[in-house]
Amino acid sequence: MTQENSLDKLKALSQSLREKEKILISHATAEHAVQLGQIGIWDWHPHNNVLRWNSWMYKIFNHDGQPGQEMTYDDWISNVHSQDRERVDSAVQLCGHTKTKYAIIYKTTHDKLVYATGGWAGADDEARMLGICIDLEPAQ
Numbered sequence: 236m237t238q239e240n241s242l243d244k245l246k247a248l249s250q251s252l253r254e255k256e257k258i259l260i261s262h263a264t265a266e267h268a269v270q271l272g273q274i275g276i277w278d279w280h281p282h283n284n285v286l287r288w289n290s291w292m293y294k295i296f297n298h299d300g301q302p303g304q305e306m307t308y309d310d311w312i313s314n315v316h317s318q319d320r321e322r323v324d325s326a327v328q329l330c331g332h333t334k335t336k337y338a339i340i341y342k343t344t345h346d347k348l349v350y351a352t353g354g355w356a357g358a359d360d361e362a363r364m365l366g367i368c369i370d371l372e373p374a375q
Contacts, residue, residue, distance in 0.1 A: 275368035277311070277353070281331065282362070284308055295370045297345045316342035323351075330354065330364070340371070348372050 275292035279285070286306040293300050296314045300306070315323050319341035330337040336354035343349060353366025 273370060273373055275349075275370075277364075277366055277368065279308060279311075279364045281308070281364065286311055292368060295347065295349060295368050296343050297347075314344050316344055316346065318342070327353070327364075 273291055273294075275295045276289040277292055278287045284307045286308060287303055288298075288300070288306065290302045292298075293302070298314060312320060312324055323339055323341050326337045326339045329335075330353065334355045336352065338350070338352040340348065340350050348371040349368050350371055351366060351368045353364050355362060356365050357363055
């Protein structure tokens with residue numbers, strides 16, 4: 236291997252490390268913002284009915300569990316207050332049929348008022364819904 240080839244490989248490696256560092260910093264910044272804002276994030280794959288929450292979703296819904304744990308749509312909708320459940324389910328289903336976004340305010344089964352918004356990402360078997368929930372009455 237020539238010195239020039241070694242230098243080129245070193246430059247490429249250095250560039251790759253800088254790009255990875257930017258991604259890590261971006262991820263850390265986003266995670267910090269989520270923690271400060273107490274933002275619940277969810278990710279639902281309807282083709283296999285797998286739903287995952289971040290730690291704030293569990294806190295918002297007073298639900299036991301760990302981030303990344305597999306749940307189902309029914310696990311989530313059962314945590315929506317019975318008076319709001321049909322309205323919330325209809326909003327999500329409409330979003331699914333039209334592949335648009337939704338935004339709604341509702342109560343949880345623990346009478347917490349939350350704002351939720353979500354939308355579709357991907358296509359075909361990889362299509363999924365992503366969104367956030369924010370507790371509108373957070374404990375101080």
